[in-house]
Amino acid sequence: MDTRSSREVRVARRLIPVVLVAGFLGSGKTSLLNHLLRGHHGVRIGVIVNDFGSVGIDSMLVAGQVDSTVSLSNGCLCCAVDVEEMDAMLDRLTRADIDVIVVEASGLAEPRTLVRMILGSENPHIGYGGLVVLVDGAEFEVNRTRHPELDLHVRMADLVVLNKTDLLSVGEADAVRNRIGGLAERAPVLTTTHGRIDPRLLFDEVVRVDDEPRQLRLDELLLEQEQCHGGDGHTHLHDGYRSITFTSAAPMAPRALAHFLEEPPSGLYRVKGFVYFGIEGHTERYLVQTVGRHIRFDRAPWGRGVHRRTELVLIGADIDTGAIERDLVRCVADPSADDGPEAMTAVHRYVVES
Numbered sequence: 001m002d003t004r005s006s007r008e009v010r011v012a013r014r015l016i017p018v019v020l021v022a023g024f025l026g027s028g029k030t031s032l033l034n035h036l037l038r039g040h041h042g043v044r045i046g047v048i049v050n051d052f053g054s055v056g057i058d059s060m061l062v063a064g065q066v067d068s069t070v071s072l073s074n075g076c077l078c079c080a081v082d083v084e085e086m087d088a089m090l091d092r093l094t095r096a097d098i099d100v101i102v103v104e105a106s107g108l109a110e111p112r113t114l115v116r117m118i119l120g121s122e123n124p125h126i127g128y129g130g131l132v133v134l135v136d137g138a139e140f141e142v143n144r145t146r147h148p149e150l151d152l153h154v155r156m157a158d159l160v161v162l163n164k165t166d167l168l169s170v171g172e173a174d175a176v177r178n179r180i181g182g183l184a185e186r187a188p189v190l191t192t193t194h195g196r197i198d199p200r201l202l203f204d205e206v207v208r209v210d211d212e213p214r215q216l217r218l219d220e221l222l223l224e225q226e227q228c229h230g231g232d233g234h235t236h237l238h239d240g241y242r243s244i245t246f247t248s249a250a251p252m253a254p255r256a257l258a259h260f261l262e263e264p265p266s267g268l269y270r271v272k273g274f275v276y277f278g279i280e281g282h283t284e285r286y287l288v289q290t291v292g293r294h295i296r297f298d299r300a301p302w303g304r305g306v307h308r309r310t311e312l313v314l315i316g317a318d319i320d321t322g323a324i325e326r327d328l329v330r331c332v333a334d335p336s337a338d339d340g341p342e343a344m345t346a347v348h349r350y351v352v353e354s
């Protein structure tokens with residue numbers, strides 16, 4: 001195993017991830033969205049919000065996405081938008097040459113409906129990017145007493161962001177973190193303020209070929225300013241974000257790998273890369289992308305001269321990298337087990353045919 005950057009694993013068919021940001025009223029969704037829009041100038045973010053006024057217009061300008069932003073001025077997103085309307089919005093955004101779509105749910109939205117909308121979308125250009133649930137650390141106990149459904153939202157999350165920890169003592173923060181950890185089970189729980197999470201957890205940095213000397217764009221200038229003034233640039237991000245790479249020249253065992261992905265280790269949020277199973281009739285390159293427990297495989301031929309091998313990038317928070325490495329080593333096929341093509345059914349249930 002090595003620790004090369006996730007950029008080095010190239011997934012041939014790029015899907016635009018649709019990330020859902022949910023959380024009770026005032027939990028910090030807009031703060032998180034603004035943080036993403038300001039802090040990640042290399043990535044073109046399309047946004048669907050249910051209240052345009054709640055997102056700083058400056059930030060929208062920073063992201064250069066005013067034209068392709070779809071705003072819903074009335075009501076919560078899940079009530080106002082049915083699946084077809086959502087698809088129309090996603091179509092509009094996917095045509096706008098953007099890298100990631102973030103849907104900010106209203107504080108009263110039902111995340112399950114939104115997740116279904118994304119998973120049920122027929123748009124071939126998008127992929128499920130995960131459900132991020134924000135929790136107001138200072139108000140969680142009060143809010144969950146009044147709104148017991150909040151526990152369920154935390155349970156459904158692929159990533160929980162415990163926000164507003166500046167308002168808590170160390171002991172209070174530990175207590176609410178333990179409570180959330182008990183609800184969220186395996187989903188990573190990030191502790192932060194003002195929604196400042198590492199954007200690399202949610203989407204990849206984009207490397208653009210742009211060698212021309214040119215003037216800095218407004219967003220780049222702002223980013224520079226933020227970094228000069230100790231703003232929320234990358235240097236202040238914390239919370240044990242880790243990215244590790246696993247490689248294997250030996251084929252992987254389909255059942256074992258599928259099981260690993262279905263029951264991911266604690267704190268693991270994303271897996272991406274490609275897999276070589278080497279089973280007769282199934283020797284193509286299996287591209288894999290997971291968010292939380294949502295798994296997707298796409299098949300593609302190996303490029304000419306490309307070595308058949310497995311290369312995975314695994315991303316999470318507070319993950320036990322040694323244990324994950326050992327788990328993956330156990331997923332390498334045992335030649336004496338002689339897995340036949342039927343073993344591939346464990347993987348094929350997650351294959352999306354393009």
Ligand SMILES: Nc1nc2c(ncn2[C@@H]2O[C@H](COP(=O)(O)OP(=O)(O)OP(=O)(O)O)[C@@H](O)[C@H]2O)c(=O)[nH]1
Binds near residue numbers: 054106107193194
């Ligand atoms: N002290 C403190 N205030 C925060 C933090 N994060 C957000 N806030 C403030 O909390 C208020 C609500 O934050 P928003 O980001 O608007 O929350 P929201 O979830 O988008 O709110 P709704 O759209 O009403 O559901 C704002 O005044 C923020 O400035 C934090 O970590 N600490």
